[in-house]
Amino acid sequence: MNLDFSIILKYLPYLLQAAGLTIELAVLGIAFGILIGLVAALLKISHTPLRFVAHFYIWLIRGTPLLVQLFLIYFGLPQLGITLSAFASSVLGLGINSGAYLAEVFRGGIEAIPVGQTEASSSLGMGKFLTMRRIIFPQALRIALPSLGNQFIISLKDSSLCSVITMSELLQTSQRFASVTFAPMEFYTAAAVLYLLMTTVLSAVLSSFEWRLSKENRTRGC
Amino acid sequence: MELAYKPEKSMINVNGLIKDFGKTRVINGIDATVSAGEVVVLIGASGSGKSTFLRCLNGLETLTAGEILIDSVPLENKSSSLKQIRRQVGMVFQQFNLFPHLTVLENIIEAPIHVLKQEKVNAIQVAEELLSKVGLYDKRDNYPATLSGGQGQRVAIARALAMHPKIMLFDEPTSALDPELVGEVLTVMKQLAEDGMTMVVVTHEMAFAREVADRVIFIDEGRIVEEGLPVQIFGNPQEKRTKAFLSRLNH
Ligand SMILES: Nc1ncnc2c1ncn2[C@@H]1O[C@H](COP(=O)(O)OP(=O)(O)OP(=O)(O)O)[C@@H](O)[C@H]1O
Ligand SMILES: [Mg+2]
Numbered sequence: 001m002n003l004d005f006s007i008i009l010k011y012l013p014y015l016l017q018a019a020g021l022t023i024e025l026a027v028l029g030i031a032f033g034i035l036i037g038l039v040a041a042l043l044k045i046s047h048t049p050l051r052f053v054a055h056f057y058i059w060l061i062r063g064t065p066l067l068v069q070l071f072l073i074y075f076g077l078p079q080l081g082i083t084l085s086a087f088a089s090s091v092l093g094l095g096i097n098s099g100a101y102l103a104e105v106f107r108g109g110i111e112a113i114p115v116g117q118t119e120a121s122s123s124l125g126m127g128k129f130l131t132m133r134r135i136i137f138p139q140a141l142r143i144a145l146p147s148l149g150n151q152f153i154i155s156l157k158d159s160s161l162c163s164v165i166t167m168s169e170l171l172q173t174s175q176r177f178a179s180v181t182f183a184p185m186e187f188y189t190a191a192a193v194l195y196l197l198m199t200t201v202l203s204a205v206l207s208s209f210e211w212r213l214s215k216e217n218r219t220r221g222c
Numbered sequence: 223m224e225l226a227y228k229p230e231k232s233m234i235n236v237n238g239l240i241k242d243f244g245k246t247r248v249i250n251g252i253d254a255t256v257s258a259g260e261v262v263v264l265i266g267a268s269g270s271g272k273s274t275f276l277r278c279l280n281g282l283e284t285l286t287a288g289e290i291l292i293d294s295v296p297l298e299n300k301s302s303s304l305k306q307i308r309r310q311v312g313m314v315f316q317q318f319n320l321f322p323h324l325t326v327l328e329n330i331i332e333a334p335i336h337v338l339k340q341e342k343v344n345a346i347q348v349a350e351e352l353l354s355k356v357g358l359y360d361k362r363d364n365y366p367a368t369l370s371g372g373q374g375q376r377v378a379i380a381r382a383l384a385m386h387p388k389i390m391l392f393d394e395p396t397s398a399l400d401p402e403l404v405g406e407v408l409t410v411m412k413q414l415a416e417d418g419m420t421m422v423v424v425t426h427e428m429a430f431a432r433e434v435a436d437r438v439i440f441i442d443e444g445r446i447v448e449e450g451l452p453v454q455i456f457g458n459p460q461e462k463r464t465k466a467f468l469s470r471l472n473h
Contacts, residue, residue, distance in 0.1 A: 117319060119315070120313075120319035120378075122282065122304075122308060124332070124337065124382070124385060125308045125337040130336055130337070139322065
């Protein structure tokens with residue numbers, strides 16, 4: 001065995017920088033995903049024909065691999081005259097992908113709110129939109145939060161797939177150093193450790209957030 | 223040939239109301255008028271259509287046929303019309319339906335601020351007055367889950383009153399409460415009746431009906447079977463079905 005982890009030290013600043021890009025992709029991807037997921041959830045529970053669009057989107061995205069989706073966006077779309085940078089393609093892909101899962105998460109949260117809440121707010125003259133924004137959604141978000149956090153962690157790990165559409169995020173950067181230094185074990189271990197560090201910190205932050213909210217809810221009882 | 227007398231102003235007019243759920247006819251032709259300031263108590267067996275009737279009055283249910291006028295304005299199944307009517311018709315539910323993520327005060331000022339576009343300071347002032355009136359000023363910053371049932375229902379009444387409704391509907395407001403908490407809610411309702419509010423109340427509290435109601439309506443199978451003064455209905459009911467219902471209630 002000739003493992004030499006000291007080699008990592010020399011490249012650590014670059015690896016950390018790449019990890020920064022990974023975080024950026026995950027945050028932007030999930031933010032975009034929340035937006036799409038919310039719209040898709042609202043469409044899906046609406047009684048308009050647009051709900052079929054939401055059904056179709058969720059079916060399509062959940063039924064195909066993220067890697068294929070990224071290829072279609074980055075390599076396929078230029079054929080239709082739509083050329084996106086690797087970065088834009090990555091955020092778009094992660095957003096569209098997480099959005100399909102979040103749509104179901106949000107829908108579940110919204111549907112868990114008792115119908116009496118809507119009846120009370122409509123009885124007070126509140127319209128549909130106002131009721132959703134002020135009454136239903138804040139309660140639904142509390143219910144959806146654990147699954148939302150879970151999707152965030154998944155998206156963070158999934159961002160490694162963006163390496164194959166030329167993004168110099170953590171995995172691709174490690175791969176590059178691994179091949180020039182002939183030390184794949186060292187660099188992929190470093191990558192794994194950095195991913196683990198990020199997901200651990202993220203889930204700690206999320207669960208402290210949830211804990212605070214649930215403590216609040218214990219006194220609120222909702 | 224002309225109006226020799228001025229009729230009492232009617233707040234609610236119901237003409238030929240019919241409501242179906244699928245193939246089931248739940249309200250089967252109701253005609254009724256409620257005057258301004260009148261307190262009407264609806265009684266009837268479970269499933270007779272009391273809640274459905276009440277929910278039709280503020281547009282929570284769409285009508286199958288017939289018409290409802292609220293202060294002479296027809297209730298139409300359009301969201302603008304419904305919103306307009308609902309601002310004028312407060313509703314209190316059996317399960318309170320307070321907003322659990324908002325404090326007592328926030329529950330009350332929510333609609334005045336976002337629907338009536340009141341200034342927050344004004345809305346808070348009105349809310350505090352209403353809370354004092356229902357005896358819960360000190361609970362203004364509590365969350366609903368920390369309240370007893372009686373307190374929760376009084377907050378729900380204050381929340382409805384904050385919209386300055388012309389009519390208040392109550393659907394079994396004390397049925398979910400422990401017996402010792404019923405009185406505090408009925409006291410608030412009695413006060414409201416004395417203040418001249420037009421009220422339609424579904425309740426099994428016969429003592430309250432005797433004391434506060436101007437009129438009692440007995441509903442069975444979606445129809446008005448009998449109506450009259452509380453003393454008439456409770457003391458000397460005419461219809462067989464009313465008698466049967468009341469005797470079951472007393473046992
Ligand atoms: N949304 C609905 N869909 C289908 N049927 C309904 C619906 N709401 C009420 N019903 C039916 O209509 C009938 C009348 O119900 P309603 O709730 O008005 O009765 P109620 O007199 O208020 O009874 P209770 O005293 O039990 O509250 C019942 O048979 C009920 O099952
Ligand atoms: Mg009922």
